[in-house]
Every structure is written in structure tokens, then in C-alpha cells.
Amino acid sequence: MRYPLLWCCLLFVFGATVDAKTNPTPSKKNTPKKATSPITIKPIDVKKKKRVETPEEKEPTGFATVIDLSKQHQRVRSLGESLRESAGVNARSTGGTGAWSALSIRGSSSSQVQILLDGIPLNHGGSGAINLSDLPLDTLKEAVIYRGFAPAHLGGAIGGVVNLITLFPQESSTFQANITAGSFGTLKTNLSWGGRQGQWEWFLLAHYIGTEGNFPYFDNHGTPLQTEDDLPDAVRQNNQNHLFSTLARAAFQPIKKLKLSLTYMLVGRNMGVPGVGNYRSEEASFGSTRHLLQLHVAGKHLPLAGLRWQSRVYFIQQQEVFKDLLGEIGLGRQDTNNHSLVAGWKSLIRWAPVAFWEGTLSFHARRESFQPKDELQPTLEQPERSRWSLQPTLQSLFYLWDERISIIASGQLEYLCTPALPVPIMPGFQPEEETMLLPIGRAGLRIQPWSFVLVQGNVGRYVRPPTFWELHGDRGITIGNPRLKPEVGLSMDAGGVLQFKKLGILREVRFGYAFFHTQSTDLIRFIQNSQQTAIAVNISEAHITGHELQARVNIADIWHLSADITWMEAINQSEIVAENGKQLPGRPLWEVSIRSDITLSWGRLFYSYTGLGGNYLDTANLQELAPRHIHNLGLTISPIKLARALGSTFPWHHLRLTLEVKNILDQRVAFVPLRPPLPNIKEIKQALSDYGGYPLPGRSFYISIQWKL
Known part of the structure; x- marks a missing residue:
């Protein structure tokens, strides 16, 4: 698809032309049917009530998974733990509650995944990747994961898109309190209040989670071939983590067809940086604060029948402070204080004048700025990095054969303008304004001949522009490269769903399969160009093929x-010989997630298993990460409901108690092959980890009490 935007414009005009010829005057008979929602294979936490489709989720040909996060608030769980249970999704962590966590979809890098909060993109030029632990799960209602193809107005990414939906009241008046305590000095509290009255809705939430993070782990002292100095129960130090967040939402609906809402979210974090297990850090620390403000206006059938639209204005301000005055992490002493600011306007118009066609037009304007500061050199002023982006998008959706066939095509053209820095970033590069024109095209087909079977497929071209760090460096150990090209991904997927309902006691049986392939080019890497500096270059390419x-x-x-x-x-x-043909690090060859949930009127018993293997730490595939098999078990009961079921009567039936054990078998180590092997040593003992040297915790216990009024 060489000219995706042009093709989409032609489809858009064609659909409107057909409508003008066949239906010059809209009538009730031509009222458009409700569009087919995305095929979603839901995880274990499923709502019994029919789910209302929102404009953000409407994607009939994409492979999407909807995760209900509201039922996980009683547990000590991170967003990454919840997302990684879905097929094709992997979340890596540095270990412990609140630790750094990055998301990968279908083998992508974390910077190739677009993360949105209520439709607002959180990725920015200061840092392409999003730390999932900065998004408290307790503030979220659900997550919609688009593996590959996503609705065009949500943007596009080489790996996929995740849209997180924040909480909002579901009843006329609700007050809820929750407190959780557990292993390694963990404490979590939630207070929320929401309600509806007349044309107004509101919701307030305060959330805190903290931990000492002092879990035991296996430490080989950096000598994997010698077992004499191994410490099987070393204690993690400087791993404390404290996060506080607030969420405030208010909505006003003056008429049935129009709704205005305002959202504010604050997240603050203060944590230690423990370093790798073999070389412990005692003083390094990290802190961050993020403010998000959004004004959203939405209307439907206003001013025309079949017309739905929404518009939002948003601001995101973030500060990150990293202190390593003893030089325990990285190279040398560090004390940085970085600020980023993002402001944007995003609008969407969706028109369905007839039952067989729907057109979508969206526009996104955005400005990003990043201001680094080195507190160790207060007189050295770092210039502000900034850029503008404009993203017009067109999408056409056709329904044929009584909506059994769906054909979709979309095109997006992103214009990026990066102003020149006042001084050169390195000798030989003169400051100049950089502009990029990035086309994105997508097309999909879905066929559902019968209610119990469905097949679908998609193709697309996606891009990831370089970050400020990659373009301009940090004027320290990393050197930027303004000549970088954006990363490009060509992807395709195909699969289907087989679903049966009401087969005796089997209310539903569903199987889904998907094949995917992605070819990524011009991948950006930092390579060493001197003894103390590294420069960003386009050097890598990757081919990713998989089955879900x-x-x-x-x-x-x-x-x-x-x-x-x-x-x-x-x-x-x-292009590096030692890496060519090897598996990308951090992408496991296989991953399995199994969940079981038994729900009764008075409680719920839940179990989960996660396993993965064939994962490497380095690009040469010499250091294999230990395979893992993690089992979790939990029980939620309503004591008063249980007593009533046994014949007693008590008030306060909304009281609930949850007990949970994570990593039941206390798996903390595993044996991995030694490459190359020695005559008398074929394998070595290694701590479980996602990142080399950052151990994951073993068995842990948690108890939670929730009261709802």
C-alpha cells in the first residue's frame, strides 16, 4: 500500500457517492445498524452484562482482547501482570512490587507499543517506552489490547496499541474502601467515592501502594562457575517503592445527545534503585511526578442522524529525578532532573448514513517538549528539545452480506517538525530544523458465514519516529544523531474464532487462533564509537513470526x-555478524498462561499459571534466561453472604476478604545451559529474572479487606 491516505480518500468518497445515489433522503428504514464490535477473546474476569461498545474499541477485523481490571483491585497486582496473561503480550519487570515494567506485543520493543489512557497517547519524545508501573491498576476499569491492527484514530504502532479506560461510577452513589497488607512490607490502600445525580456524574479516588521490597533471592556473586560463594537467600536492598495517585472525574450531560467530561490524574513515585543482584546499590534513587488533565466532549446523532463525534484537549506534565551520587549505577555520578510537557487536541467524526458503510475522519495535533537538566553541572544549560506533530486519518468501513463480511481500509499521514537546537549536538552537525512525513496504511477483512465461526486478516505499515534521546543524545555518554530514519514495520496477521454457546452446562466454548508476521527495518541501536561514548544509528532489522x-x-x-x-x-x-540470525533478547520462544476461576454467590476461588522459556539476555544468545513456571492461588469471600448462605442474617453484606499466595512453589532459581559448555560444567544455576541481574521475588502472601457502602 504505497499511498494509503489516497486510497482511503477514494474509499471514503466512493462510500459517500453510493449513499447519495441509493439513499438521497434518509429514512427510518435506512437507520444504520449498530456496527460490529471487535472480536474479543476475553480473559477470565468477564462481566455477565453485555458490554457497551465505545468508539475507541470499534475495530471489526482486528485481534483485540478486553481485560476487566476492576475485579483485580483487591489483589496486589501490577498492570504488567494483568496484561501479560493475554496471548502475544509480554511484560518484563526488574523485580518486586512497583518495579520498572515494559510491554512487548508480538515481539516488538517496548517503544514500538502505543499506550493510551482514555484515548490519550502517553508515549512522548522524551522516552519512547512507557513504564507500566507508573499506571496504577487500581485507577483503571479495563484495558483493550489491540495486537497489530487498531482503530485508526487511536494511532498505530509496529507492535500494537493498548487503550486503558479509567474508572467511573456505575451506581447512583458508591463509597468504597480497601486495605491490603502482605509480604516484604507491602501495604496498599484505596478510598473512592462516586455517584450520579440528575445530569451530573462524579468520581474521586485516592490510592497508595508501598513496599520495602526486601525479598530473598539467589546471588552467585558474579561467579556463575563457582558455587562456593553462592548466597541462596541474599536479601534485596534499596528496593523500597512508594506510589501515590489520585483520580478525579466529572461529567455533565445537558441533553441526551451531548456529554462533557473532565478528568484529572496525579501519580507520584519515590523509589530506590537496587541495581543488579551481584552489585548492590545502597543510595541510588528515582522519583517521578505526572499530571494529566483532559477535557472531553462527545455527541451522537447531532446535528445529523448517524453522526457521532468527539473532541478532547489534553495536557501531560511529567518530572523525573534520578540520583546516583556514589556512582553505583551506570558510569560515574549522576543527578538529573528532567521535565516533559505534552499538549494536544484530538477530534473524531464517524458517519454511518447507511447500513453498509461507515466513514471516519480524525485529526490529532500535538506538541511535545523535553527539558533535561544535570544538577551536577548547574551552569551547563541543556537546550529544550521539542517537536510538533499533525496526524490526519481517514477510514472507510464496508459491510456486505448482511454484515457477515466487513472490509476496512485506513490511511494516516503524520507530519513531524523538530526545531533546530541552538547549538550543534556534535562536531560536523549544524543545527537545522528536521521534518518527517510518515505514511501509515492499514487494511482488513472479516468473514463470518455463520454465528459460530469467523475468519479475519489484516495488513499494515507502521512507523516509530526517533526519540529526543536518540536524535540529540544527553551530551554525556550518549551522542544523538539527527540523521536517523524512523523505524518501519510491515505486518500481517490472519486467524479465526470458533465459538459455541449453550451446549448443556457449557454456557460458552470458544477457541481462537492467529498467525502473525512482522518485518521491522531501520531499527535504532546505540553502538560504541569511542571508549566513553555511544551514538544512535539505524543498523538492525528483525523478522518476527508467531502463532497465538x-x-x-x-x-x-x-x-x-x-x-x-x-x-x-x-x-x-x-548487520553485526555475531547477532545476525540470532533470537532477539527478551523475546521468549514460548509463553503459556492458564487461569481458572470458580465464582459462587458468597465468594470466588482463582488460580493462574504462567510459564515461559527460550529467552535470552544478550544479542549473541550466549546467556539464556532461566525458564519459569509460576503458580498463583487466591480466594475472595464475602463473610456476611457466606453466613447468610448458612442461615444467619447480618448487615454490611458488601464486606469482602481476599487471601492470595503468589509463586506458590517459591521458584527463584533454575538451571540453564552454559554456552559454550566446559568439559565438567554443562549448566549453571541462575536466578529467575526478566532483565539480567534483576531477580524476581519468590513466594509471597497477601490479605485484603474491602468494604463498599
Whole structure:
């Protein structure tokens, strides 16, 4: 698809022309049918009520998964833990509650995944990747994961898109309190209040979670071939983590067809940086503060029938402070204080004048700025990095054969303008304004000949522009490169769903399969160009091929079973000989997630298993990460409801108690092959980790009390 925007314009005009010829005057008979929602294979936490489709989620040909996060608020769980249970999704962590966590979809890098909060993109030029632990799960209602193809107005990314939906009141008046305590000095509290009255709705939430993070781990003292100095129960130090967040939302609906809402979110964090397990850090610390403000206006059938629109203005301000005055982390002493500011306007118009066609026009204007500061050199002024972006998008959606066939095509043209810095970033580069024109095109097809079977497929071209760090460096150990090209990904997927309902006690049986392939070029890497500096260059290419399998079984609306399996080959096609043909680090060859949930009127018993293997730490595939098999078990009961079920009567039936054990078998170590092997040593003992040297915790216990009024 060489000219995606042009093709989409032609489809848009064609659809409108057909409408003008066949239906010059709209009538009630031509009232458009409600568009088909995306095929979603839901995880274990499924709402019994029919879910209302929102404009952000409307994508009939995409592979999407909807995760209900509201039922996980009683547990000590991170957003990454919840997302990684879905097929094709992997979240890596540095270990412990609140630790750094990055998301990968279908083998992508974390910077190739677009994260949105209520439709607002959180990725910015200061840092392409998003730390999932900065998004408290307790402030979120649900997450919609688009693996590959996503609605055009949500943007596009090489890996995929995740849209997080914040909480809002579901009842006329609700007050809720929750407190959780557990292993390693962990404490979590929530207070929320929301309600509706007349034309107004409101919701307030205050959330805190903190931990000492002093869990035991296996430390080999950096000598994997010698077992004499191993410490099987070393204690993690300087791993404390404290996060506080508030969420405030208010909405006003003057008429049925128009709604205005205002959202404010504050997240503050203060944490230690423990370093790798072999070389402990005692003083390094990190802190961040993020403010988000959004004004959203939405209307439907106003001023025309079949017309839906929405517009939002948003601001995101973030500060990040990193202190390593003893030089325990990285190279030398560090004391940085970085500020970023993002402001944007995003609008969407969706028009469905007839039952067989719908057109979408969206526009996104955005300005990003990043201001670094080195507190160790207060007289050295770092110039502000900034850029503008404009993103017009067109999408056409056709329904044929009584909506059994859906055909979709979209085109997006992103214009990026990066003003010149006042001084050169390195000798030989003169300051000049940089502009990029980035076309993105997508097309999809879905066929559902019968209600129980569906097949679908998509193709697309996506891009990731360089970050400020990659373009301009930090004027220290990393050197920017203003001549960088954007990363480009060509992807395709195909698969289907087989679903049966009401087979005796089997309320629902569903199987889903997807094949995907992505070819990424011009991948950006930092390579060493001197003894003390590294420069960003376009040097790598990757071919990623994989299979996703999902299964869901609902037995009598009491027992829910689900499984997600991913098998993936992520092959590095780098120009570096030692890396070419090897598996990309951090992309496991296989990953399995199994969940079981038994729900009764007075409680719920839940179990989960996560396993993965075939994962490497380095690009040469010499250091294999230990495979893991993690089992979790929990029980939620309503004591008063249980007493009533046994014949007693008590008030306060909204009181709930949750007990949970994570990593039941206390798996903290595993044996991995030694490469190359020695005559008398074929394998070595290694701590479980996502990142080399950052151990994951073992068995932990948590108890939670929730009261709702």
C-alpha cells in the first residue's frame, strides 16, 4: 500500500457517492445498524452484562482482547501482570512490587507499543517506552489490547496499541474502601467515592501502594562457575517503592445527545534503585511526578442522524529525578532532573448514513517538549528539545452480506517538525530544523458465514519516529544523531474464532487462533564509537513470526477456564555478524498462561499459571534466561453472604476478604545451559529474572479487606 491516505480518500468518497445515489433522503428504514464490535477473546474476569461498545474499541477485523481490571483491585497486582496473561503480550519487570515494567506485543520493543489512557497517547519524545508501573491498576476499569491492527484514530504502532479506560461510577452513589497488607512490607490502600445525580456524574479516588521490597533471592556473586560463594537467600536492598495517585472525574450531560467530561490524574513515585543482584546499590534513587488533565466532549446523532463525534484537549506534565551520587549505577555520578510537557487536541467524526458503510475522519495535533537538566553541572544549560506533530486519518468501513463480511481500509499521514537546537549536538552537525512525513496504511477483512465461526486478516505499515534521546543524545555518554530514519514495520496477521454457546452446562466454548508476521527495518541501536561514548544509528532489522492460541470455557456460569499460548520466533537480521540470525533478547520462544476461576454467590476461588522459556539476555544468545513456571492461588469471600448462605442474617453484606499466595512453589532459581559448555560444567544455576541481574521475588502472601457502602 504505497499511498494509503489516497486510497482511503477514494474509499471514503466512493462510500459517500453510493449513499447519495441509493439513499438521497434518509429514512427510518435506512437507520444504520449498530456496527460490529471487535472480536474479543476475553480473559477470565468477564462481566455477565453485555458490554457497551465505545468508539475507541470499534475495530471489526482486528485481534483485540478486553481485560476487566476492576475485579483485580483487591489483589496486589501490577498492570504488567494483568496484561501479560493475554496471548502475544509480554511484560518484563526488574523485580518486586512497583518495579520498572515494559510491554512487548508480538515481539516488538517496548517503544514500538502505543499506550493510551482514555484515548490519550502517553508515549512522548522524551522516552519512547512507557513504564507500566507508573499506571496504577487500581485507577483503571479495563484495558483493550489491540495486537497489530487498531482503530485508526487511536494511532498505530509496529507492535500494537493498548487503550486503558479509567474508572467511573456505575451506581447512583458508591463509597468504597480497601486495605491490603502482605509480604516484604507491602501495604496498599484505596478510598473512592462516586455517584450520579440528575445530569451530573462524579468520581474521586485516592490510592497508595508501598513496599520495602526486601525479598530473598539467589546471588552467585558474579561467579556463575563457582558455587562456593553462592548466597541462596541474599536479601534485596534499596528496593523500597512508594506510589501515590489520585483520580478525579466529572461529567455533565445537558441533553441526551451531548456529554462533557473532565478528568484529572496525579501519580507520584519515590523509589530506590537496587541495581543488579551481584552489585548492590545502597543510595541510588528515582522519583517521578505526572499530571494529566483532559477535557472531553462527545455527541451522537447531532446535528445529523448517524453522526457521532468527539473532541478532547489534553495536557501531560511529567518530572523525573534520578540520583546516583556514589556512582553505583551506570558510569560515574549522576543527578538529573528532567521535565516533559505534552499538549494536544484530538477530534473524531464517524458517519454511518447507511447500513453498509461507515466513514471516519480524525485529526490529532500535538506538541511535545523535553527539558533535561544535570544538577551536577548547574551552569551547563541543556537546550529544550521539542517537536510538533499533525496526524490526519481517514477510514472507510464496508459491510456486505448482511454484515457477515466487513472490509476496512485506513490511511494516516503524520507530519513531524523538530526545531533546530541552538547549538550543534556534535562536531560536523549544524543545527537545522528536521521534518518527517510518515505514511501509515492499514487494511482488513472479516468473514463470518455463520454465528459460530469467523475468519479475519489484516495488513499494515507502521512507523516509530526517533526519540529526543536518540536524535540529540544527553551530551554525556550518549551522542544523538539527527540523521536517523524512523523505524518501519510491515505486518500481517490472519486467524479465526470458533465459538459455541449453550451446549448443556457449557454456557460458552470458544477457541481462537492467529498467525502473525512482522518485518521491522531501520531499527535504532546505540553502538560504541569511542571508549566513553555511544551514538544512535539505524543498523538492525528483525523478522518476527508467531502463532497465538486462545481457549475459553464457561461451565454453568460458575467455572471459567481460559488459556493463552504464544509461540514466536523473533530473528535478528542485524548487520553485526555475531547477532545476525540470532533470537532477539527478551523475546521468549514460548509463553503459556492458564487461569481458572470458580465464582459462587458468597465468594470466588482463582488460580493462574504462567510459564515461559527460550529467552535470552544478550544479542549473541550466549546467556539464556532461566525458564519459569509460576503458580498463583487466591480466594475472595464475602463473610456476611457466606453466613447468610448458612442461615444467619447480618448487615454490611458488601464486606469482602481476599487471601492470595503468589509463586506458590517459591521458584527463584533454575538451571540453564552454559554456552559454550566446559568439559565438567554443562549448566549453571541462575536466578529467575526478566532483565539480567534483576531477580524476581519468590513466594509471597497477601490479605485484603474491602468494604463498599
